[in-house]
Amino acid sequence: xxxxxxxxxxxxxxxxxxxxxxxxxxxxxxxxxxxxxxxxxxxxxxxxxxxxxxxxxxxxxxxxxxxxxxxxxxxxxxxxxxxxxxxxxxxxxxxxxxxxxxxxxxxxxxxxxxxxxxxxxxxxxxxxxxxxxxxxxxxxxxxxxxxxxxxxxxxxxxxxxxxxxxxxxxxxxxxxxxxxxxxxxxxxxxxxxxxxxxxxxxxxxxxxxxxxxxxxxxxxxxxxxxxxxxxxxxxxxxxxxxxxxxxxxxxxxxxxxxxxxxxxxxxxxxxxxxxxxxxxxxxxxxxxxxxxxxxxxxxxxxxxxxxxxxxxxxxxxxxxxxxxxxxxxxxxxxxxx
Numbered sequence: 010x011x012x013x014x015x016x017x018x019x020x021x022x023x024x025x026x027x028x029x030x031x032x033x034x035x036x037x038x039x040x041x042x043x044x045x046x047x048x049x050x051x052x053x054x055x056x057x058x059x060x061x062x063x064x065x066x067x068x069x070x071x072x073x074x075x076x077x078x079x080x081x082x083x084x085x086x087x088x089x090x091x092x093x094x095x096x097x098x099x100x101x102x103x104x105x106x107x108x109x110x111x112x113x114x115x116x117x118x119x120x121x122x123x124x125x126x127x128x129x130x131x132x133x134x135x136x137x138x139x140x141x142x143x144x145x146x147x148x149x150x151x152x153x154x155x156x157x158x159x160x161x162x163x164x165x166x167x168x169x170x171x172x173x174x175x176x177x178x179x180x181x182x183x184x185x186x187x188x189x190x191x192x193x194x195x196x197x198x199x200x201x202x203x204x205x206x207x208x209x210x211x212x213x214x215x216x217x218x219x220x221x222x223x224x225x226x227x228x229x230x231x232x233x234x235x236x237x238x239x240x241x242x243x244x245x246x247x248x249x250x251x252x253x254x255x256x257x258x259x260x261x262x263x264x265x266x267x268x269x270x271x272x273x274x275x276x277x278x279x280x281x282x283x284x285x286x287x288x289x290x291x292x293x294x295x296x297x298x299x300x301x302x303x304x305x306x307x308x309x310x311x312x313x314x315x316x317x318x319x320x321x322x323x324x325x326x327x328x329x330x331x332x333x334x335x336x337x338x339x340x341x342x343x344x345x346x
Contacts, residue, residue, distance in 0.1 A: 029301045032227035033196040034283045034294045035203045041176065042282045046207040050181050052267070057085035057259060059182035059210055061170055064093040065191045067100075067144040072188050072215065072243050078154060079252035081162045085260070087178060094167035095121035099131075101156045103142035104149045113138040120167075180209040183267075184239070184259055188215035188246065194225055199281045205237065206278035211270055212238040213259070215246045216340070223338040228280060230301065230336060235343035236273045245346040255346035262345075 035041055060080065064073045074097055080086045099120035102108045108116070114130035116138070121131075132138040142149075148156055170178065179185055185201045201212035214234070216225055219242050223229035234240065239259070245251040279287075280297045287293035 029298065029305050030223065030225075030227045030229075031298050031301075032281055032294065033194070033199040035199055035281060036283050038173075038176075041203060041207065042284060044207055044278045044282075046209075049208045052183060052264075055181055055183045055210075056087055057182065058083075058184050058186055058213075058256065059087050059179050060186040061087065061089045061175060061178065062197065063190050064090045064096055066096040066141075068141055069191055070189060071144070072247060073190055075247040076186070076188055076215070076252055077166070078159065079249075080256065081159070081166070083256060085256060087182060088166045089168055089170050090166055091169035092167075094163050097145075098160060098163040098167065100142065100145045100148075101160055102138075103145045104156050109138050109142065110135050176204065176209075179204050180207075182210045184213050185210035186213045186215065188243075189217070189225075193217070198226065202237070202274065202277055203281050205271065205274040206276075206281075208271070211267065211274070213241060213255075213345070214238055215241045215243055217243050219340045219344050221338055222340045228297070228301065229338055230304065232277070232280075233337040234340055235337070237270050237277060239343055239345045240340045241346050242344060245344075251346055258345040 040047070058080070060076065062073075064077060065071070067074060074093070077088060077090070077093070081088060095117060099117040102112050102116040113132045113135045117131035132141070148154075148159065151158075179201075185197075185204065187195065187197045187201050189195055198212075198214065201210065201214075205211055214222075214226065216222055218224070219240050222234060222240070226232075226234055239262075241251075241255055246255065279292050280294060282293050283295065284291075284293040287295060289296055
């Protein structure tokens with residue numbers, strides 16, 4: 010690669026010094042891209058928390074399910090997932106070895122929308138289903154919130170929400186809870202920040218490591234997420250009683266702090282939307298990402314890494330990033346729960 014060429018890649022394993030994390034972007038609807046806000050529900054009349062979206066199968070990622078499981082009965086929370094009955098509810102078959110043997114090909118059809126046009130078996134053998142069931146064992150064996158307790162709630166919350174409905178609902182809540190799904194990052198990070206910038210919900214980010222936020226959140230070189238959001242560690246969100254503490258903390262959040270975060274969010278809008286007519290005088294995400302790349306290149310030239318290939322590999326495995334570059338990597342200051 011030539012020294013003045015920026016290389017854009019998907020990086021799944023580890024980081025290099027001065028890597029730039031490009032955000033997802035909001036490209037529609039037009040009112041959101043342009044930063045227009047319609048009539049707003051007063052803060053005191055909004056519901057507390059909005060948590061809507063895909064829930065992965067538990068052998069792929071379970072943080073969203075663990076959160077849903079804890080807050081599913083809270084009167085302060087709005088919940089919906091078009092997939093939770095397919096990815097979780099369909100696995101109530103795991104509670105019975107007899108059903109595993111008899112229904113391994115068909116147990117998911119009703120919950121996942123099987124049709125005669127696509128007669129795909131759920132699993133190729135009872136053994137394959139049994140292996141998947143291991144990640145659902147804690148539900149099958151629970152005496153408190155096992156299948157009989159959670160399945161009615163799964164069915165209750167298993168419905169889709171259109172994009173327009175999603176945006177409208179999010180503006181009627183005080184906080185939007187954002188947790189990773191099938192992948193480490195999620196477009197909901199950007200969506201929540203842009204919604205917050207036009208007067209919608211304040212983001213609450215659930216992070217694998219609140220001391221290494223720059224591996225998930227973009228622009229940590231200059232953007233202090235503690236000024237515009239709250240954060241929760243995944244370990245807190247997934248432990249029993251953890252989300253109850255988070256809800257209590259949000260209910261008790263000082264209104265002065267909330268107002269300050271909402272004001273700060275207004276200035277972030279251009280960094281997360283894409284416009285065709287953007288420029289350095291009226292920037293959108295392209296200008297911000299190129300600026301980040303230029304800053305990284307200049308910093309790298311001033312301070313070239315003096316490490317061996319083996320040491321760089323070790324850094325990548327540990328996801329080590331230079332503290333001097335990502336100034337706001339550590340978000341323990343605004344951790345709740």
